[in-house]
Amino acid sequence: xxxxxxxxxxxxxxxxxxxxxxxxxxxxxxxxxxxxxxxxxxxxxxxxxxxxxxxxxxxxxxxxxxxxxxxxxxxxxxxxxxxxxxxxxxxxxxxxxxxxxxxxxxxxxxxxxxxxxxxxxxxxxxxxxxxxxxxxxxxxxxxxxxxxxxxxxxxxxxxxxxxxxxxxxxxxxxxxxxxxxxxxxxxxxxxxxxxxxxxxxxxxxxxxxxxxxxxxxxxxxxxxxxxxxxxxxxxxxxxxxxxxxxxxxxxxxxxxxxxxxxxxxxxxxxxxxxxxxxxxxxxxxxxxxxxxxxxxxxxxxxxxxxxxxxxxxxxxxxxxxxxxxxxxxxxxxxxxxxxxxxxxxxxxxxxxxxxxxxxxxxxxxxxxxxxxxxxxxxxxxxxxxxxxxxxxxxxxxxxxxxxxxxxxxxxxxxxxxxxxxxxxxxxxxxxxxxxxxxxxxxxxxxxxxxxxxxxxxxxxxxxxxxxxxxxxxxxxxxxxxxxxxxxxxxxxxxxxxxxxxxxxxxxxxxxxxxxxxxxxxxxxxxxxxxxxxxxxxxxxxxxxxxxxxxxxxxxxxxxxxxxxxxxxxxxxxxxxx
Amino acid sequence: xxxxxxxxxxxxxxxxxxxxxxxxxxxxxxxxxxxxxxxxxxxxxxxxxxxxxxxxxxxxxxxxxxxxxxxxxxxxxxxxxxxxxxxxxxxxxxxxxxxxxxxxxxxxxxxxxxxxxxxxxxxxxxxxxxxxxxxxxxxxxxxxxxxxxxxxxxxxxxxxxxxxxxxxxxxxxxxxxxxxxxxxxxxxxxxxxxxxxxxxxxxxxxxxxxxxxxxxxxxxxxxxxxxxxxxxxxxxxxxxxxxxxxxxxxxxxxxxxxxxxxxxxxxxxxxxxxxxxxxxxxxxxxxxxxxxxxxxxxxxxxxxxxxxxxxxxxxxxxxxx
Numbered sequence: 001x002x003x004x005x006x007x008x009x010x011x012x013x014x015x016x017x018x019x020x021x022x023x024x025x026x027x028x029x030x031x032x033x034x035x036x037x038x039x040x041x042x043x044x045x046x047x048x049x050x051x052x053x054x055x056x057x058x059x060x061x062x063x064x065x066x067x068x069x070x071x072x073x074x075x076x077x078x079x080x081x082x083x084x085x086x087x088x089x090x091x092x093x094x095x096x097x098x099x100x101x102x103x104x105x106x107x108x109x110x111x112x113x114x115x116x117x118x119x120x121x122x123x124x125x126x127x128x129x130x131x132x133x134x135x136x137x138x139x140x141x142x143x144x145x146x147x148x149x150x151x152x153x154x155x156x157x158x159x160x161x162x163x164x165x166x167x168x169x170x171x172x173x174x175x176x177x178x179x180x181x182x183x184x185x186x187x188x189x190x191x192x193x194x195x196x197x198x199x200x201x202x203x204x205x206x207x208x209x210x211x212x213x214x215x216x217x218x219x220x221x222x223x224x225x226x227x228x229x230x231x232x233x234x235x236x237x238x239x240x241x242x243x244x245x246x247x248x249x250x251x252x253x254x255x256x257x258x259x260x261x262x263x264x265x266x267x268x269x270x271x272x273x274x275x276x277x278x279x280x281x282x283x284x285x286x287x288x289x290x291x292x293x294x295x296x297x298x299x300x301x302x303x304x305x306x307x308x309x310x311x312x313x314x315x316x317x318x319x320x321x322x323x324x325x326x327x328x329x330x331x332x333x334x335x336x337x338x339x340x341x342x343x344x345x346x347x348x349x350x351x352x353x354x355x356x357x358x359x360x361x362x363x364x365x366x367x368x369x370x371x372x373x374x375x376x377x378x379x380x381x382x383x384x385x386x387x388x389x390x391x392x393x394x395x396x397x398x399x400x401x402x403x404x405x406x407x408x409x410x411x412x413x414x415x416x417x418x419x420x421x422x423x424x425x426x427x428x429x430x431x432x433x434x435x436x437x438x439x440x441x442x443x444x445x446x447x448x449x450x451x452x453x454x455x456x457x458x459x460x461x462x463x464x465x466x467x468x469x470x471x472x473x474x475x476x477x478x479x480x481x482x483x484x485x486x487x488x489x490x491x492x493x494x495x496x497x498x499x500x501x502x503x504x505x506x507x508x509x510x511x512x513x514x515x516x517x518x519x520x521x522x523x524x525x526x527x528x529x530x531x532x533x534x535x536x537x538x539x540x541x542x543x544x545x546x547x548x549x550x551x552x553x554x555x556x557x558x559x560x561x562x563x564x565x566x567x568x569x570x571x572x573x574x575x576x577x
Numbered sequence: 578x579x580x581x582x583x584x585x586x587x588x589x590x591x592x593x594x595x596x597x598x599x600x601x602x603x604x605x606x607x608x609x610x611x612x613x614x615x616x617x618x619x620x621x622x623x624x625x626x627x628x629x630x631x632x633x634x635x636x637x638x639x640x641x642x643x644x645x646x647x648x649x650x651x652x653x654x655x656x657x658x659x660x661x662x663x664x665x666x667x668x669x670x671x672x673x674x675x676x677x678x679x680x681x682x683x684x685x686x687x688x689x690x691x692x693x694x695x696x697x698x699x700x701x702x703x704x705x706x707x708x709x710x711x712x713x714x715x716x717x718x719x720x721x722x723x724x725x726x727x728x729x730x731x732x733x734x735x736x737x738x739x740x741x742x743x744x745x746x747x748x749x750x751x752x753x754x755x756x757x758x759x760x761x762x763x764x765x766x767x768x769x770x771x772x773x774x775x776x777x778x779x780x781x782x783x784x785x786x787x788x789x790x791x792x793x794x795x796x797x798x799x800x801x802x803x804x805x806x807x808x809x810x811x812x813x814x815x816x817x818x819x820x821x822x823x824x825x826x827x828x829x830x831x832x833x834x835x836x837x838x839x840x841x842x843x844x845x846x847x848x849x850x851x852x853x854x855x856x857x858x859x860x861x862x863x864x865x866x867x868x869x870x871x872x873x874x875x876x877x878x879x880x881x882x883x884x885x886x887x888x889x890x891x892x893x894x895x896x897x898x
Contacts, residue, residue, distance in 0.1 A: 064846070064848065064856070066660060066661055066662075067661065068661075068662065075620070075660075148629075148632075148662075150620060150622070150625045153622060153625070217662045218662060218663045218664075223663070236748055238745070238746060238748050239671055240672070240852070241743070241745060241746075241748075241846060241847075241848050242744055242748040243748070244748045244749060260749075262749070264743065264744060264748075265743065265744070265846045266742070266743050267743060267844055267845070267846045269730075269844060270730055270734075270844075270846075273734070273735040273742070274742060276735070277734075277735050277738070279742070454608060455609075455614060455615065456607070456608050456609025456614045456861060457608030457609055459609065459613050459614055459615065460608055460609045460610075463613070476618060477619060478619070479618075479619035481619075486618055493623040494616070494623060
């Protein structure tokens with residue numbers, strides 16, 4: 001009896017072991033085969049890449065998507081990256097971020113009434129034809145009182161949206177369907193950015209049939225079986241780790257060259273290894289590892305101007321969120337000369353090279369260079385690195401060392417310390433890059449301290465004007481809409497420096513005023529350039545760098561281009577094998 | 578025994594209630610909330626964020642928030658994840674199979690390694706092989722799992738190409754097919770090795786010490802005197818006695834099985850409970866975070882109880898009543 005039991009035990013063990021063995025050997029074959037595939041492509045250097053029929057690429061993400069695969073509900077960039085491959089926007093953006101027709105083209109005379117015309121024959125992945133009714137359905141969903149996402153603001157300006165949301169109307173009166181391919185949209189008033197503000201993603205009516213608006217967010221068409229009009233269809237979603245996309249043969253811009261795109265989540269520690277091995281083909285690369293990726297023989301590094309910028313902000317006042325105004329001025333950094341001197345003392349080129357591998361550019365304004373409203377550097381102070389000049393300015397402004405401790409005192413003769421704060425996330429480069437900034441300031445005689453604060457707490461302190469927040473590091477992203485009011489007007493919560501400047505407020509208002517700018521882009525740009533000159537002169541924040549978007553791309557991938565608005569349509573991508 | 582079990586279960590209730598208060602207040606005292614942090618100004622605006630805070634009840638007084646949470650919790654409504662926008666129960670249910678699979682695999686690996694090494698080391702103590710096993714064990718104990726994970730990926734995935742470095746399954750395979758399950762095993766093996774090998778040390782040393790101790794006992798001497806073969810003495814008489822204390826480890830293993838391996842899962846992008854827990858903390862996803870913490874606490878209590886009950890079963894000298 002005893003013997004028998006131990007025999008069973010042994011047999012069970014053996015069985016389990018053999019299962020593992022089987023798994024291993026099976027995997028070896030797979031991996032081996034995959035490697036062979038990749039090796040063939042390595043020889044394919046120089047000359048035009050020959051497109052191969054079909055093929056699969058692996059597109060890696062360095063963070064897990066939330067799995068909200070519909071434009072109306074997505075929340076994070078990662079989900080948007082996936083969405084971009086299988087669902088098309090009705091309009092698109094060019095290299096200067098000006099809107100261009102895509103599926104829909106539009107006409108307007110007064111910036112109040114727009115007529116949109118859809119391409120005929122655009123098919124959803126389920127075979128339905130895309131019509132303007134799908135768009136109306138989408139806009140009414142956003143305006144529905146049960147809709148919980150952040151996009152109501154993108155319909156709010158349509159005439160009658162307010163009434164619809166309050167339940168006073170059954171439909172949005174500003175949406176007037178002319179026929180299946182034409183729609184007239186009337187806004188509540190003429191604005192220069194009506195088109196940019198409008199939500200231009202339709203929703204398939206059949207897929208969401210019978211689903212209440214309140215339940216849509218968690219429903220299958222959003223999470224598990226999303227559909228769109230894009231070059232690829234979602235075939236399968238494995239929550240938190242991968243998505244399988246297959247070619248959409250009926251894509252309106254032409255049949256995709258690839259058969260499949262596998263989207264895979266890869267931990268950031270594994271990105272370089274996986275790229276090197278050819279396990280992944282396309283991945284967004286963090287600037288700090290950009291140089292390693294560039295050195296790889298089988299990988300190309302593609303870059304495009306980015307839309308975000310990093311800055312060092314100063315708290316110039318205290319904001320009252322109830323009254324929506326800056327209620328108290330802070331004196332410490334009130335002197336413009338001090339801020340300018342601090343700007344001159346930073347060697348931004350060196351800093352970008354050291355902490356972002358050089359994949360960034362010095363920026364002198366809160367608008368990314370690629371944007372059509374960006375002011376030319378010739379019209380701005382460029383604040384070159386010049387510690388001598390910084391010292392001169394500080395001397396002039398009265399910041400001199402009066403007690404011979406090697407550091408400057410403020411004009412009243414009191415100790416002056418730059419208390420600089422930076423957020424901490426566990427990324428080890430953050431502390432050193434912040435420290436580097438304080439060292440630049442110490443070099444011109446400004447005593448500086450650094451505090452690293454946990455990121456959630458950090459932004460809470462920044463938003464609430466915590467007393468300990470004086471000079472702070474931050475970053476902002478820019479969209480296609482040129483209007484920066486939300487981050488810069490004095491009555492805005494997210495105007496973190498609490499900078500109040502009447503002329504700036506006025507310019508930002510004028511640039512949105514149809515009476516003043518009409519449809520004249522040049523006139524509008526002129527106002528924005530003027531505004532940028534003021535910000536550049538006043539420096540409520542020191543603009544440090546605009547980062548580039550960089551992607552690592554296996555050399556076997558072709559037809560893929562990147563510009564400021566993102567990738568080209570994925571139906572043009574191919575592999576050479 | 579039944580009475581004892583019931584008493585223990587009843588005793589858990591006040592304990593869990595206290596834990597819930599601690600969990601809740603610790604969660605709320607973390608700086609920031611799910612809607613703050615790094616904001617994308619193109620995708621949201623202050624009014625919307627304020628609305629969401631109001632909707633989530635974050636502006637209510639603390640005791641109101643606690644009352645609402647605990648009463649929902651007792652009724653089995655764990656709330657909705659603020660990040661994934663889906664019910665917490667569903668989210669955990671989605672991740673649980675992965676974590677259980679990883680946990681069980683790593684436990685099996687741990688047992689196999691521990692039995693083989695422990696028995697050998699116990700039988701031949703103070704030899705070179707024993708010292709080697711001890712050395713390896715203590716090294717395993719000393720190396721943090723995130724280092725081991727990264728190195729394992731580097732060698733076994735990138736250099737040798739034996740194992741995949743991320744995910745839980747190859748997405749191109751048909752769900753439920755034989756290849757699908759093989760692929761799952763293949764994916765789980767490397768993280769399970771990292772997890773299991775590092776956990777082996779305590780089991781091995783425990784078994785080894787117990788075998789050495791038992792081998793000096795009277796009944797072993799008697800068996801030897803009667804001429805019982807050495808193999809039989811070790812594999813039958815001693816082992817059976819030495820396994821008993823190990824069984825009680827099982828209670829604690831339940832917790833490890835479910836709670837997953839936070840760091841290992843993150844490094845291997847293995848979507849399980851551990852990764853979910855880490856994400857929920859980073860994103861201040863209160864409902865997920867608090868539900869998971871409560872679940873872990875319950876499992877610790879439960880595991881302790883199982884361990885105590887097992888003591889009573891395997892060793893009749895210990896009376897649990």
